Amino acid sequence: MFRLQSSKVLAVDMTGDAVKAKNGSMVAYDGEMAFKKLSGGGEGLRGMVTRRLTGEQMTLMEVKGHGTCFFADRASEINLVGLRGETLYVESSNLLVTDGGLRTGTTFTGMRGASQGNGLFTTTIEGHGQAAIMSDGPALLLRVSAQYPLTVDPGAYVAHQGNLRQSFQSGVTFRTLMGEGGGEAFQIRFEGDGVVYVQPSERNTIAGDV
Amino acid sequence: MGFREINSKMIEATVAPGQRLFSQRGAMLAYKGEVGFTPNLRGGQGGVMSMIGRRVANEDTPLMTVEGNGTVLFGHGGHHIQVINLTGDTLYVEADRLLAFEGTLEQGTVFLGSQGGVMGMVRGQVSGQGLFTTSLKGHGAVAVMAHGGVIELPIIPQRPVRVDPQAYVAHHGDVRNRLSTALGWRDMVGRGSGEAFQLELSGSGAVYVQASEEKL
Amino acid sequence: MSTYGTPGAGPVAHDPMTLPADDNVDHYTFCVELKGTQWFMQKGKMIAYYGSIEFNGIGHGRLDRLVRTSFHSPLHASDWVVAEGSGKMLLADRAFDVNSYDLEDGNLTIRSGNLLAFQPSLSLKQSIVPGFLTLIGTGKFVAASNGPVVFMEPPIRVDPQALVGWADCPSPCHHYDHGYMTGVMGGLRAMTGLGGASGEEHQFEFVGAGTVLLQSSEALMAEQATGTPPQEPGVPGGGIPGGQGQGAGAPRLPGQLGDLQRRFGL
Numbered sequence: 001m002f003r004l005q006s007s008k009v010l011a012v013d014m015t016g017d018a019v020k021a022k023n024g025s026m027v028a029y030d031g032e033m034a035f036k037k038l039s040g041g042g043e044g045l046r047g048m049v050t051r052r053l054t055g056e057q058m059t060l061m062e063v064k065g066h067g068t069c070f071f072a073d074r075a076s077e078i079n080l081v082g083l084r085g086e087t088l089y090v091e092s093s094n095l096l097v098t099d100g101g102l103r104t105g106t107t108f109t110g111m112r113g114a115s116q117g118n119g120l121f122t123t124t125i126e127g128h129g130q131a132a133i134m135s136d137g138p139a140l141l142l143r144v145s146a147q148y149p150l151t152v153d154p155g156a157y158v159a160h161q162g163n164l165r166q167s168f169q170s171g172v173t174f175r176t177l178m179g180e181g182g183g184e185a186f187q188i189r190f191e192g193d194g195v196v197y198v199q200p201s202e203r204n205t206i207a208g209d210v
Numbered sequence: 211m212g213f214r215e216i217n218s219k220m221i222e223a224t225v226a227p228g229q230r231l232f233s234q235r236g237a238m239l240a241y242k243g244e245v246g247f248t249p250n251l252r253g254g255q256g257g258v259m260s261m262i263g264r265r266v267a268n269e270d271t272p273l274m275t276v277e278g279n280g281t282v283l284f285g286h287g288g289h290h291i292q293v294i295n296l297t298g299d300t301l302y303v304e305a306d307r308l309l310a311f312e313g314t315l316e317q318g319t320v321f322l323g324s325q326g327g328v329m330g331m332v333r334g335q336v337s338g339q340g341l342f343t344t345s346l347k348g349h350g351a352v353a354v355m356a357h358g359g360v361i362e363l364p365i366i367p368q369r370p371v372r373v374d375p376q377a378y379v380a381h382h383g384d385v386r387n388r389l390s391t392a393l394g395w396r397d398m399v400g401r402g403s404g405e406a407f408q409l410e411l412s413g414s415g416a417v418y419v420q421a422s423e424e425k426l
Numbered sequence: 427m428s429t430y431g432t433p434g435a436g437p438v439a440h441d442p443m444t445l446p447a448d449d450n451v452d453h454y455t456f457c458v459e460l461k462g463t464q465w466f467m468q469k470g471k472m473i474a475y476y477g478s479i480e481f482n483g484i485g486h487g488r489l490d491r492l493v494r495t496s497f498h499s500p501l502h503a504s505d506w507v508v509a510e511g512s513g514k515m516l517l518a519d520r521a522f523d524v525n526s527y528d529l530e531d532g533n534l535t536i537r538s539g540n541l542l543a544f545q546p547s548l549s550l551k552q553s554i555v556p557g558f559l560t561l562i563g564t565g566k567f568v569a570a571s572n573g574p575v576v577f578m579e580p581p582i583r584v585d586p587q588a589l590v591g592w593a594d595c596p597s598p599c600h601h602y603d604h605g606y607m608t609g610v611m612g613g614l615r616a617m618t619g620l621g622g623a624s625g626e627e628h629q630f631e632f633v634g635a636g637t638v639l640l641q642s643s644e645a646l647m648a649e650q651a652t653g654t655p656p657q658e659p660g661v662p663g664g665g666i667p668g669g670q671g672q673g674a675g676a677p678r679l680p681g682q683l684g685d686l687q688r689r690f691g692l
Contacts, residue, residue, distance in 0.1 A: 005361050006359055006361050006421065008358045008359060008421035008422075009361050009419075009421045024423060025423075026374060027373065027374045027377035027419050027420070027421070027422075027423065028363060028371055028372065028373040028374065028377065028417070028419045029371070029372055030363070030369055030370065030371045030372070031369075033372075070361070070363075070419065072358065072377065072420075072421035072422060072423075073422070073423070074357075074358075074422050074423070074424055075357045075358025075359075075420075075421050075422040075424070076358075076421075
């Protein structure tokens with residue numbers, strides 16, 4: 001059972017079951033807990049290959065036991081997402097905890113990654129259960145539909161769900177009075193049907209300078 | 211007197227003649243009236259011994275004596291502030307997390323984790339974790355900073371709480387503490403994971419834990 | 427009909443119909459509505475938008491007229507863009523608190539790093555206090571602060587790093603606490619140069635009628651260059667990059683740290 005002890009601390013009540021959590025994110029617990037390191041990238045050969053590729057950016061641990069365990073990471077806001085068979089795509093560094101029963105994997109998202117430097121890979125979470133994702137400041141859920149496509153700064157993107165197509169677009173022309181560069185900034189355009197989680201903050205991006 | 215919480219990151223203190231405060235250097239945001247700030251390397255009471263204690267503990271965060279007649283706003287680095295009112299009991303808190311406290315409180319230095327016997331083993335590992343801790347005793351208000359706010363976890367007999375030393379902020383009550391290693395900690399060592407060592411608190415009281423493993 | 431983010435299942439999913447117009451979505455995000463209108467905004471503060479919005483650097487030929495009437499701070503123009511088009515645009519800044527302010531034939535001076543966006547009906551000018559910008563006129567602007575902004579009335583002395591800005595009152599003056607500076611710390615620092623400057627020995631003092639805006643932080647937001655005024659007699663900081671307003675010939679007080687102190691925003 002996932003519940004928010006505060007907007008920045010996740011409490012998980014456990015009765016012998018297990019959760020997967022970002023390594024080092026446990027801040028306190030009562031009862032008896034055991035910690036085991038897991039490797040990211042999913043199971044099997046494909047997982048092994050992605051682990052190699054990602055340089056094990058996503059290091060997870062398994063926490064199992066009886067009692068309440070508290071998780072937090074660098075004062076990030078925590079958002080709970082309930083999954084009923086669908087897939088959640090989340091920027092790997094923003095995953096905090098998932099139910100032990102959810103499958104995690106890694107997908108390659110070259111387009112967005114290319115602009116970010118830090119996120120060539122996105123973690124996918126599938127199955128039935130709860131996941132806790134992090135954002136710098138509380139994330140906003142923005143709905144995408146046929147009528148309302150959405151454009152997002154790559155640095156503010158946290159996660160998305162649904163049947164969405166992503167494309168890169170350059171939206172800005174910089175020309176200043178000083179005659180400085182004609183640089184362009186890149187944005188991600190989402191079309192289709194789903195929701196996008198956006199944080200009120202921007203990671204450093206190479207090209208998302210608007 | 212006490213501290214008035216203006217928002218989650220700012221408090222207001224009233225200073226009147228004969229009622230002094232101590233605050234961390236640099237924590238004053240603004241003041242009205244005639245208020246003086248005197249740096250106090252000795253850090254309130256405690257004398258030479260507590261100064262040596264702090265030197266050993268690397269907790270020589272300079273304190274200031276705040277005196278005069280007026281109101282002072284305190285805050286620091288955008289950190290969340292938790293005000294804890296003491297009514298005769300003792301609060302243990304790391305010195306660099308102390309934003310301000312009333313002069314009525316008696317200050318000392320204690321060593322956390324000393325009751326365990328694992329200290330020799332972990333001293334190297336947890337260095338910089340500030341296991342030397344300031345104690346404040348008596349009646350008065352204390353303002354403590356934490357990264358991302360704190361949660362208060364009750365400690366009840368037979369139900370110890372284990373805390374990541376890096377997320378530990380403060381505790382009070384009749385509480386024994388020791389450093390322990392978590393089950394499976396061998397997997398974690400060398401990964402920079404806070405799970406390798408835990409501060410185990412048992413007895414009855416409460417512990418304040420922040421939403422981050424970051425030291426201030 | 428989308429099945430994602432349905433009501434009752436966690437937080438509300440917003441779309442252009444439910445997002446507010448020129449108002450806060452929550453403490454940390456502000457939504458600007460564009461209906462063929464324009465806003466000035468600092469680069470890097472747009473997190474997402476619906477609709478068709480174009481962003482152009484200031485200096486884009488077409489914008490010359492607008493810039494001439496509303497933007498009088500040419501030397502940091504490269505940090506700003508003009509957003510125009512129609513749609514809804516979300517602004518945020520490092521998860522800091524974001525607030526909008528309405529000026530009615532008024533003036534407000536704000537630390538340059540805290541200003542996110544403003545309507546072109548306001549005009550932006552450099553304050554004579556280095557590092558600050560003054561907005562004059564009628565219109566709305568959006569500013570960020572580390573923690574909620576606290577409004578205080580003079581007389582008050584403020585740690586320079588906690589100052590967000592001020593409205594309708596005369597520019598602040600410096601206040602030095604001589605007791606503090608000549609005390610133990612000041613003496614040590616004068617000898618060793620260690621310790622840095624802190625708000626306890628030097629404050630901005632406000633007197634008169636007006637409002638002073640404070641943030642609960644001493645960690646400054648990244649300083650935005652406000653440019654350098656031209657070098658001419660009587661202009662503080664004129665021609666000297668970095669806005670070194672204090673005359674180089676001024677006698678240094680004990681405990682003053684020269685460049686370091688200035689870098690701390692004093």
